[in-house]
Amino acid sequence: AQTVTQSQPEMSVQEAETVTLSCTYDTSESDYYLFWYKQPPSRQMILVIRQEAYKQQNATENRFSVNFQKAAKSFSLKISDSQLGDAAMYFCAFPNSGYSTLTFGKGTMLLVSP
Amino acid sequence: DTGVSQNPRHKITKRGQNVTFRCDPISEHNRLYWYRQTLGQGPEFLTYFQNEAQLEKSRLLSDRFSAERPKGSFSTLEIQRTEQGDSAMYLCASSLDGPNQPQHFGDGTRLSIL
Numbered sequence: 405a406q407t408v409t410q411s412q413p414e415m416s417v418q419e420a421e422t423v424t425l426s427c428t429y430d431t432s433e434s435d436y437y438l439f440w441y442k443q444p445p446s447r448q449m450i451l452v453i454r455q456e457a458y459k460q461q462n463a464t465e466n467r468f469s470v471n472f473q474k475a476a477k478s479f480s481l482k483i484s485d486s487q488l489g490d491a492a493m494y495f496c497a498f499p500n501s502g503y504s505t506l507t508f509g510k511g512t513m514l515l516v517s518p
Numbered sequence: 519d520t521g522v523s524q525n526p527r528h529k530i531t532k533r534g535q536n537v538t539f540r541c542d543p544i545s546e547h548n549r550l551y552w553y554r555q556t557l558g559q560g561p562e563f564l565t566y567f568q569n570e571a572q573l574e575k576s577r578l579l580s581d582r583f584s585a586e587r588p589k590g591s592f593s594t595l596e597i598q599r600t601e602q603g604d605s606a607m608y609l610c611a612s613s614l615d616g617p618n619q620p621q622h623f624g625d626g627t628r629l630s631i632l
Contacts, residue, residue, distance in 0.1 A: 439620065449611075
């Protein structure tokens with residue numbers, strides 16, 4: 405079974421600063437995708453960024469980027485120039501075998517202060 | 519694209535009652551997923567449909583739970599003889615086919631058992 409571990413229950417960052425959220429996973433698959441989702445308080449979960457395991461290049465979406473270390477099974481999310489609107493719960497997610505459903509980590513609550 | 523719609527947003531019921539939730543996915547999405555999320559945890563997979571076929575069910579889905587997607591469009595999740603432990607947020611998501619396709623989530627239905 406796939407497992408996803410987010411070891412930081414909560415992180416704090418000041419506006420305009422950079423923060424990195426960590427995620428590790430365990431799988432026997434060789435080709436897969438990884439996802440980061442954001443869930444603001446009382447709002448729906450939205451996709452932040454996704455990474456294809458066979459791609460060497462780390463994915464980037466505007467201020468969001470990943471540091472994907474396949475051998476270490478590590479998939480961290482870096483948020484640059486943090487904004488108040490980035491405050492949310494962030495979940496790392498990994499597809500189950502057959503690429504159907506997702507296994508989510510327990511999440512990291514990101515607090516952003518002015 | 520109106521997004522994934524879930525109804526009701528909140529449901530309060532007495533223990534032992536039956537409840538039914540509805541999910542309307544994004545119209546062109548043939549995959550539909552149900553997850554359960556408890557406080558401080560990431561979503562946990564319950565079941566998933568490819569068109570009208572229910573392809574996978576989690577061990578979390580006891581025989582009190584049933585899900586349908588009769589015409590491959592909207593889906594319902596019914597919980598019979600509700601128990602205190604059923605209190606949670608029930609999330610629905612939909613996606614296109616393919617391992618890299620992101621899942622789009624609804625706002626969820628929060629179930630509270632008195």
